[in-house]
Amino acid sequence: MLQLGIMLHSLVIGLTLSITRGPEFATLVTAILFHQLFEGLSLGIRIAGLPESPTQGAFRRLPGHILKPLLSTMFALTTPAGIGIGLVAFAEHGAAERVRRVQGFMSAMSAGMLVYAACVEMLAGDFVMDAMMWRSSLRRQVLALFALFMGVCAMSFIGE
Template sequence: MFRRQDDGVACHSGRAYDPSEYHLGLHVASLFVVLAVSSLACAFPLLVLRFPRLRIPSSVLFTVRHFGTGVLLATAFVHLLPTAFISLGDPCLSGFWTDDYPAMPGAIALAAIFLIAGIEMTFSPEKRCCAAPIGSSGITTNNARGEGDEEQRSGSVARQLSDTPTITRPQQGRNESHEHSDEEFDDFKIKLSAEQEYHKAFLQVVLLECGILFHSVFIGMNLSVSAGSEFIILWIAIVFHQLFEGLALGARIAALKWPPNAVKPWVMCLAYGCTTPIGQAIGLGLHSSYSPDSEAGLLLVGIMNAISAGLLIYASLTELLVEDFLSDRSWRTLRGLRRVGACSWVVLGAIGMSLIGAWA
């Protein structure tokens, strides 16, 4: 069925295809194919670590990890955000979306970024490490070793934890203000315990998975309400989409230091594997009445994709790209040709997912 806007644009309000082109058996088969590909792709890095007899080189996990970073970046920028702008800019929607505030998808993505940053700040274990009381209000310099050095070191810590950017210390009988150098604080960097490191990394992976799962349901719904040649093309594209994205997420899950026989990583893989098929099942039940080109469908898909784009942009940039390539730890562990190789895999992953994003 169609409805017409005042400007004559034909808009779908129900089924958007010829019923004779809809092959129910093929759609059901596609659900199980997507379920298998998604689950196995996400679980693959875990299986490699769990079963060393598979003899999968460590370089494979290295490649999957960084290739996946590029995949997730491209998913956010090439697939989700443009789709949100297209959906919410459709002429079938009211003038608020198309004329009054066409930048709404960007605003929604920005709000999602603020939300996810707030969640991470609230639950970050690092804030507990910086809650020590500030005791000293100054620093005393002593040329002798021993108690004078300890007092100076204690004062440095207090000043580092305060908001005061400068200090005053006596030198040659007079006070002079100067700014701390980076070297002066090298010994006072925040250090998390092993348990805190685990909780921090776990929170990052959970936020990353939330950004992925949020839009997966609607990918499945769109697949199930398509028909004919459009369905075949979309099915193939989504299979590759789920494969790459699953490997990316699985590599991050496997990188955590899980306790022996932990169940959580397998549950996270299963959650990723089932989300798109759940969307397909919903689409199968609603395929005769739901249309992604209807006003409700456009708003639903557009808003959810904008939110997912914000979540993935934040997670893939701050938790993956910055952590892997710009953090202090990365400069110690990723050097020379390994760094060049990792950067190359990120770019290749982004290119590959950008090409798939033209159809999925």
């Protein structure tokens, strides 16, 4: 579920990037590079931690040596695919108002998916359901939450 949500988010990010023009483009590219780097690292950690043979879900028949590269490749291709779809779908530059509306809608959709994936899937998995975090010291838990907070601050600063 996390993989699907992040891939859909990356597709929308690619679509948003393809319709952005002017000085906003450089800011958006910088924010997306930073964002996709850390999203890829966190997703890579999740993919690496998958069991060699999943017992549940749609991929239960795929062995781990096929599933892990498949999921990684799917994530790597979604943002460029979104950019390509956006370039083809919005090739005409005359509909500035329509492009602005679509850009706002896509940005809102991306933000919603990111908040869901971050809060429900990743934070719950790392801080609430992780047995190692429960057994770790209070100092380590506070340090992990502080690092999370600093990451949130850095993302908001770059998105500014």
